Amino acid sequence: MKIEAIAEQYKIELESVYGGEEASALFGLAVEYVLGLSPVKLKISKNHSATFVEVQKLLSILNDLKIGKPIQHILGVAHFYGAVYEVNENVLIPRPETEELVDWIINDHAPVRMQNLKVLDIGTGSGCIPVSLKTYLPDFDVKALDISPEALTVAKRNAELIGAGVEFIEGNILTYESEMKFDIIVSNPPYIRELEKAKMHHHVLAHEPHLALFVTDEHPLVFYQAIAEFALKNLNPTGHLYFEINEYLGEEMIKMLAGKGFKNIELKQDMQGKDRMIKVTISDETV
Template sequence: MNIKDLEKEYIQSLKHFYDAAEAKAIFNLSAISILKVTQSELLVQKDKLLSENHLKELINVLNGLKSGKPVQQILGKTIFYGLPLRINEDVLIPRPETEELVDWIIKEVKDKKKTILDIGTGSGCISVILKKNLPNLDVSALDISQGALKIAAENAKLNETEINFIEADILNYSSNDKYDIIVSNPPYIRELEKADIHENVLSHEPHTALFVSDENPLIFYDAISDFAIKNLNPNGYLFFEINEHLWSETLDILIAKHFKNIELKKDMQGKDRMIMARTNP
């Protein structure tokens, strides 16, 4: 079987999960990973016959996809902000809007600050990228999950970055350490929003990193803001990825706690997904 024919089989077999464009993108990601070729090399090799081993590996990926498992988990890796990251069931698969948050931090902070804490680091995607792009930053990353911290440490090593990892629950964590920047992409999807979530996310990604109760959906934003008030240096930055449906309520928390220069930012889809706030000088 050649590459073109297997691509058609992916699109046909996955039509109940993904539209044709998504299935094609998933095939390309799988083929690039297993064949160890670039995107451009794959495009000009579509008529090339696959070896028996490569065909077997790609069929195994397809079988995993048909069970609803995300391709990043099947392959055990993804690319985030241009860097490779390991992925498993203990961590969320990094999303494009988180790349936008990281890009905002890099462009806003540049070399102006020295210390940062990433709260709820998961795969370590935010902390690893920030350390790689702002190497003078002293980066710490906190998570409640041992499994997540293990993957985050592997990603730090994979990308040759030095990060201080902290195992703790931010809802019950106190520290005297001071930071210039605190960033968090905490759980923010309400139970009532589950119906809008793709089945492969519900079945295969950690719910503790995704969902909060309908009764107190901003519990993490409240706790992290309180922590930031105490632990941010003067002129410090607080960055959040947020629930687009709760942007106003999130702003209210920051205003009530007397943060300054609060800025709400839309993602590339036009959704209110990021907030930056500053501490008093």
């Protein structure tokens, strides 16, 4: 069967669900996974014929996509900051805005070339944040915390596969205590309010872990408050606290952090112009 014919079938059956452009992108990911054809090679290989087994794999992926299963869960992998991560239903699929958060931290600290800075990622999920930081800041001592043992299993495998020496800790940040001190604390905690569910794509609601996504409408900053309190006790005087945040709650975050005495509060927008990241310190003096 010609690749061009399968591409047309993907377009016809997925366009009403995802739109034409995304349907084409999903087909490209499927073909790269099954046939090993990059997007560039795919453009010049429309007359390429797929074997029976390859066709069956592509059609199986198509059937899963039609019921809203994320392509990353179908393939079992997601791309993040130049590496490939294992993902499944126990972890959030890494997002581009989280790549921007990682990039912010790396750009802040790589030029200084300070060795042995201690880092803690809270709510690590797939491990994409700490593994990326350890990869690009190899001299740093990187740890990661998560409440889910299933998520930690995935994160540990990702660290091993990518070759990043990250220490993983099972714990609930709402009750977790430690005597350890850190120079960088980073978190992308649950921040989507129940009232925002109606705006979300059904495949996220059906296939991604709600534990890592949602907070109540009454207490949307519950995890940020807990992490901020932890940072007040466990962040070194010249350290930095980084958050990925709900785009609608930037002002509330600034007010909360200022109320707890944090300094140098910097709200940063992502590439789509949304309030998505915050950096703060506990001291006016930073390195």
